[in-house]
Amino acid sequence: MSILYPLPASGILVTVQNRVRPLNDAPVRGAGRYVLYWMQANQRADSNHALAYAAQLANSVKAPLLCYQGLTHDYPHANDRLHTFILEGVAETERRLRRLGAGYVFYLRRRRSDPNDILYRLAAESAAVVTDDYPAFLAARHNRSVPPKLGMACLAVDSSCVVPMSLFEKREYAAYTIRPKITRLLPKYLKPLETVALRKKYRLPAPEFHTRVSAASIPKLVAGCDIDHSVPPSTAFRGGRVEAERRLQLFLAERLYRYASEKNQPTARAVSDLSPYLHFGQISALEVALAVKAYAAEHKLMAEEFLEELIVRRELAFNHARHAPTPGSLALLPEWARQNLDRHKDDRRSPSYGREPFAEARTHDRLWNATQTEMLRRGKIHGYYRMYWGKKIVEWSPSAEEAFDTMVEIHDRYALDGRDPNTYANVLWCFGLFDRPFAGRPVFGTIRYMSLEGMRRKTNVDGYVREMEGAA
Ligand SMILES: Cc1cc2nc3c(=O)[nH]c(=O)nc-3n(C[C@H](O)[C@H](O)[C@H](O)COP(=O)(O)OP(=O)(O)OC[C@H]3O[C@@H](n4cnc5c(N)ncnc54)[C@H](O)[C@@H]3O)c2cc1C
Incomplete structure (x- = not known):
């Protein structure tokens, strides 16, 4: 049976089983102009539990949904490589969110003198803030420091893992301790996430701090940021959803059947090369697992070795980060x-x-x-x-x-x-x-x-x- 999560103020029940965690005690406000989804770790419009939850919340308070993504110059090691990869995902995320009827604001903070309070400005007009539950680096820090300063409910949703992290209450010792638990839970969680239809379209104009990003403008935007310019963009990986989907298709068609026997051989090119896209949440582990499982079933291939890495090993690492x-x-x-x-x-x-x-x-x-x-x-x-x-x-x-x-x-x-x-x-x-x-x-x-x-x-x-x- 799925566990239903009650929203703090309205009492409406939403099914995002075991994935939602309140980050403060503030209520969902009736007066908000929208529900704000602060996109941190899961930079995608597809298969995103946090987005789905935010959409349900928006429908329940009869408000539209606004998604916000920020990129600042001053996180540790901010450089051309990381900035370029993130920026390469922005235009497609915006296109897909708008198609769903959600608003999208992207803000590139280029230098110290640029405003540093955009999230708070957007949150101030919202009914509630939903964000990604991610146990490492910036998002983990933000999720500790920002919510106590907000006057409205702030909820974190785990859309990183196939099996919700909350179901493992303590630190697992090794793959052999988490594997049987994951195996038991997979039939329930290895299922496609349905898109939530937004009842109210977002129609407000873009604020003046919104940064427009196109493929052509990225080098100039990056050059204009006060970041480390000594680390150039990757020679092999272009960021973004379309590229993540292309690589997944390539893996299915040309690599999956060789994965178990050739994955340790770099020159054989048998691995998925999806880790950068998984890291920035441009594709979800859930989507990859479902696609691999379906393709393997259709073509009578073994996918266990790959799913062991993608689900068991990866979620063991998330469990570790959540508890340490x-x-x-x-x-x-x-x-x-x-x-x-x-x-x-x-x-x-x-x-x-x-x-x-x-x-x-x-x-x-x-x-x-x-x-x-x-x-x-x-x-x-x-x-x-x-x-x-x-x-x-x-x-x-x-x-x-x-x-x-x-x-x-x-x-x-x-x-x-x-x-x-x-x-x-x-x-x-x-x-x-x-x-x-x-x-x-x-x-x-x-x-x-x-x-x-x-x-x-x-x-x-x-x-x-x-x-x-x-x-x-
Ligand atoms: C010293 C060291 C540092 C590493 N640092 C990172 C890192 O920064 N980021 C990162 O994603 N992985 C890291 N790994 C794990 C692993 O090397 C990468 O996940 C893998 O090489 C990514 O390439 P791929 O997507 O082609 O993998 P594939 O073999 O195609 O596997 C698919 C996915 O499964 C997951 N996966 C694969 N191997 C592992 C593993 N050993 N542990 C956990 N998950 C795994 C990844 O999400 C990967 O994208 C590190 C391993 C070592 C030994």
Whole structure:
């Protein structure tokens, strides 16, 4: 049976099962001109539970729906790559929201002297604010700091995960502890989300602070922002909903059937490359899972390996972020892994690199440099090689703490899929999170080790290195 969530003031019941969380005690106001959906983590008009909930709320208070998306110059590591990817999604989001009858305001705050209170201005005229429940980086911070300052109800809705995060009340220990719970709940939650028809169209004119974005205007908009211009747009990924849908179709038609056997082989191009789009919420894990399941059933393919990564591994990371601070620290590791790091903290590291040689892809190891080159150029590293990338930073950093900081810093700055629950959980995986002890060795102790020889044995290292050196 679905659990119904009562709206604070009106008592109307809405079915967004286990996904809604009030962020303050204020009531839904009768006098608002609209319901405001503050789009933070889920930058899409399709398959978005927060948008659906906001639409239901708007209908129930007989008001239109206004969606607001902001992009500021001063979040940590704001740079051309991240700005461009986000801006590339704006025009299509606007088009699709308008088609639904909702309003859309986008505000690009370019520099410190630009107004910094747009959300509050828009909220002041609203009946209620709905936003995304997202457990990491900016949205997590905003959802703690903003709602107490609002005079109307503010509700966060989880549209990131297939199975709502709230159903896992404590931190899960590993994939094997969360998997049976997810498997049990999937029949209920792996279902398409129906669009809610808006009864009242949004007709107010665009406010003067609304920023118009078109494909042609993006380079100029980015150049005009007071951000880090030393990180260029990705050479491989263009942002936006249309591109996310194109990549999903490509994955279904040309890659899914090879995923289980070739996913660890970067040169085989068998992975989905959807993580940047999932990170910015330009596509939802629910839509991807449903499309993959349907395609696999129609073409008699096995999709389990892919769904394990997309749902079990990804939602394990979201569970971790929900119950532990992000980016976190080595203190979040299980007891065996912490004790292990402590036992090996004085082991000699050889070679030993500071942050710069890593960031600039200047180690002695051509494969490692190639993985970092992929990060610098494309803004993402292939999944299997990203494990090698992380394990070698553990091996060659002066301390475990410095290795952790280096990995987080590089991801936050360069990765299109960085600043994500997946980032912080997987960085900790390199130190033993969600894993088990292995045979002991210097520096690593009993945490899992990865060697260049192993990579050569299992994958086409030379092909990958050639490709990345060409890209550089
Ligand atoms: C050190 C390190 C750092 C990482 N940092 C990130 C990060 O910043 N952002 C990020 O999304 N992933 C991260 N990962 C996990 C994984 O490498 C990426 O999710 C994957 O490479 C994304 O590429 P894809 O979309 O082609 O993956 P596919 O293989 O096509 O998988 C589809 C989706 O499943 C999910 N997924 C796949 N592998 C994992 C995994 N190991 N854990 C959790 N979810 C997974 C992702 O959402 C991914 O997009 C990291 C892994 C390591 C070892």
